[in-house]
Amino acid sequence: MKFSTEELIEGIQSGNKRLIGKAITLVESTKPEHRIQAEELLKKILPFTGKSIRIGITGVPGAGKSTFIENFGRLAISKGKKVAVLAIDPSSAINKGSILGDKTRMEELAKEENAFIRPSPSSGFLGGVANTTFETMMICEAAGYDYILIETVGVGQSEVLVSDITDVFLFLKIIGGGDELQGIKRGIMEMVDVVFINKVDKDNLQKAKNTRLELKRALDFIPSKEKDWKVPVLLGSALYNEGLEEIYNKIDEFISLKKKTERFDLVRKQQSEKRFEYWVQEYILSMMKRDESLEEAYLQHKKNASALVSNPSTEAKLFVEKFLNKD
Amino acid sequence: MKFSTEELIEGIQSGNKRLIGKAITLVESTKPEHRIQAEELLKKILPFTGKSIRIGITGVPGAGKSTFIENFGRLAISKGKKVAVLAIDPSSAINKGSILGDKTRMEELAKEENAFIRPSPSSGFLGGVANTTFETMMICEAAGYDYILIETVGVGQSEVLVSDITDVFLFLKIIGGGDELQGIKRGIMEMVDVVFINKVDKDNLQKAKNTRLELKRALDFIPSKEKDWKVPVLLGSALYNEGLEEIYNKIDEFISLKKKTERFDLVRKQQSEKRFEYWVQEYILSMMKRDESLEEAYLQHKKNASALVSNPSTEAKLFVEKFLNKD
Structure with missing residues (x-):
């Protein structure tokens, strides 16, 4: 990293998008020397983090997530907020082009001074590189973004990851799709705080109401998940800015x-504990992988x-015992 | 475990289903004393493993996987084969009841002398307990099962797990469902070797042909994945035993x-390497977790x-350094 930690922090705090991007690249890196600088950076920005509202957004491809984020983001900006958009993309390299690589995505939002959009790091099918979305979020918070929107594609594990780092989880649904998705829906339904049925117009309004029911x-x-909260199901059209104000208010209400029930801080604490556990795994495995004296074994x-x-499991056990017993 | 390793092995080799079940419970356990006995067991049965055809089966809920497995299994049995059925269920505890808990599933197959059906161990949403399906498969192979059918629900990560331990990957599709599932389909399509469009009848034959196209x-x-193999898309109805013979033959052909191109052994070798890597992670983490001197830290x-x-990541790094540097 050709920038010092101080330069990066100054860049973050002055809202320099290029340096924010560089800082994110740093925390995404798994190289040992980068990890040391990344920890230094994260430590120093910690006091400036935690003040945003962290929103997870999921829905199958085609549910209109990009359009939703674009117009919801612009709505928030019109209310004086700063908005950062991050993505967790669980799809494989081959998929990437078709699902998230569309360069015209969120064009209007990207033009906004008060918006910052960061695509997900390239990775294999669920994993491969460390998941650093939480740390990316910390940087955005230190840069003063009020809303962090984390987008994910609706296929299981990535929802759990997003749910584990956000304050509110939003599910975008389109009408129809039949029973095929029941299983997936069930998994998501347990995590969801607000549902938005998107792409509703005059012609399909009745169908939309049935879907809501x-x-x-x-x-x-x-x-x-939250006592005294009945998950609301709202209808609208992200493309035509219909229903977005209601979603904005529902999120606020949630x-x-x-905060009133003190669940806000409690859940964040639990999330930090999970992050700790996640990073214990990451570090122990990376320490092992870079121990050259063990390579031959x-x-x-x-x-x-x-x-x-x-x-394989017996050989693994033998190796791990070697790793832990060496001087 | 109240059975000795010898008793379990004898039970496995004589085809005692109760003892096969006990042996599977043993390898599923994460308790240290069970892991030791499990490794001992796996080591001893190793020479008797590897001879089955390992078939992964995926498809969204409602695609008819259970019915397919039931009737495909009975077909294989009618040809003199022994069939074991395992499941990887990535759904949460709440889902489980509705997706896989149906007690009437595979009723007919379960009655067969030459069939063995093992539901997946209870676990959280993708993970929580170690994934031991591979080791379960080893036990079934040592017990003489010729076909191991591994079922999974079509939601991402579990497909990767199944694809990593099987020889052939079968995708069950139903007609329709629209574009919503494109993203998921793409992910699966990269892994699939044979496609079966299920629930085809006179009335929807044209639609089925369009879907095939x-x-x-x-x-x-x-x-x-395999040179010289064009993934076949077959039509049929598992319920009415239509198309199953063709699937059976296609799998054989594949x-x-x-085997002819030597990819069979090569891929299995690569899979064993992945299993090794997986277990290195499992063991190192379990060693750490049960080190009582570290609990306070x-x-x-x-x-x-x-x-x-x-x-969280800084705290994790500090802890891991303590773990690795202690005497």
């Missing part, structure tokens, strides 16, 4: 409730595993 | 091709993280 019925069977055990000298 | 077009854009760093004394 179905969703409400489904939600009745699921214990709400955050106020969470690692390769030998791996070879034994692939040649079925013994089974 | 669309799928074939989509597949044309995706490089096949396995023969993989772990809790203190975690508390620091949640109280934001410093950020």
Whole structure:
């Protein structure tokens, strides 16, 4: 990293988008020397973090997430807020082009002075690189963004990741789609705080109302994450700015409730504990991987595993014991 | 475990389903004393493993996976084969009841002498307990099962897990569902070896043919995993035993091709290497978790993280350094 930690922090605090981007690239890196600088940076910006509202947004491809984020983001900006958009993309490299690579996405929002859009780091199918969205969010918060919108594609594990770092979880739904998605919906339904049925117009209004009824019925069977909060199902059209004000207010209401019941801080604390556990895993594995004195043993055990000298788990156990018992 | 390793092995090799079940419970356990016995067991049965055809089966809820497995399994049994069915269920505890808990599932197959059905261990949403499906499969192979059918729900990460331990990956599709699932389909399409469009009848035959055409077009854009293999898209009805013989033959054909090109053994070797890497992670983390001398430090760093004394990743780094540097 050719920028010093001080330069990066100054850039973050003065809202320099280029340097914010560089700082994010730094915390995304898994290189040991970058991790040291990243920890230094995160430590120093910590007092300036935590003040945003962290919003997770999910929905299947085609639900209109980009349009929603674009127009919701502009609405928030019109109310004097600063908005950052991050994405968690669980799709493979091949998918990426078609799902998230569209260069015209959020064009209008991107032009706004008070908006910052960061695509997700390239990675394999769910994982491969460390998930640093939380740390990216910290940087955006230190840069003064009031709303952090974290987008994800609706396919399971990524929702859990997003739910674990946000204050409110929004589910974008389109009408129809039938029963095929029931399983996925169920998984999401347990995490969701607000539902928005998107792409509603005069012609499909009745269908939308039916979908709302179905969703409400489904939600009745699921214990709400927050006491005294009945997950609202709103109708609208992100493209035509219909229903966005209502969503904005619902989010506000939800955050106020969470703060009143002290769940807001409590949940954030629990999330920090999970982050700690996540990073313990990341660090221990990276320490092991870069211990050169172990490389030969690692390769030998791996070879034994692939040649079925013994089974993979036995070879792994032998290797780990070596790693932990060496001087 | 009240059975000795010898008793379990004898039970496995004599095809005693109760003892096969006990052995699977043993390898699923994360308790240290169970892991030791599990490794011992796996080591001893290793020479008797590897001889089955390992089939991964995916599809959204409602695609008819259970019915497919039931009737495909019975077809294989009618050809003199022994069939084991395992499930990877990525859904949460709440989902479980509705997706996989149906007690009438595979009733007919379960009655067969030459079938063994094992539901997935209870776990959280993708993870929580170690994924031991591979080790469960080893036990089934040692017990002489010729076909291992591994079922999963179509939501991302679980497909990767299944694809990483099987020889052939089968995708069950139903007609319609629209564009909503495109993103998920793309992810799956890169892994799939054979596609079966299920629930086809006289009335929807034309629609099914259109879906096949669309799928074939989509597949044309995706490089096949196996050279000289064009992913076939077959139509049929698992419920009425239509198309199952063709699937059986296609799988046979695919396995023969993989063996001819030596990809069969090569891919299995690569899979064993991945299993090794997976277990290295599992073991190192479990060793850490059960090191009582570290418990206090772990809790203190975690508390620091949640109280934001410093950020979670910094606290994690400090803890891991303590763990690795202690005598």
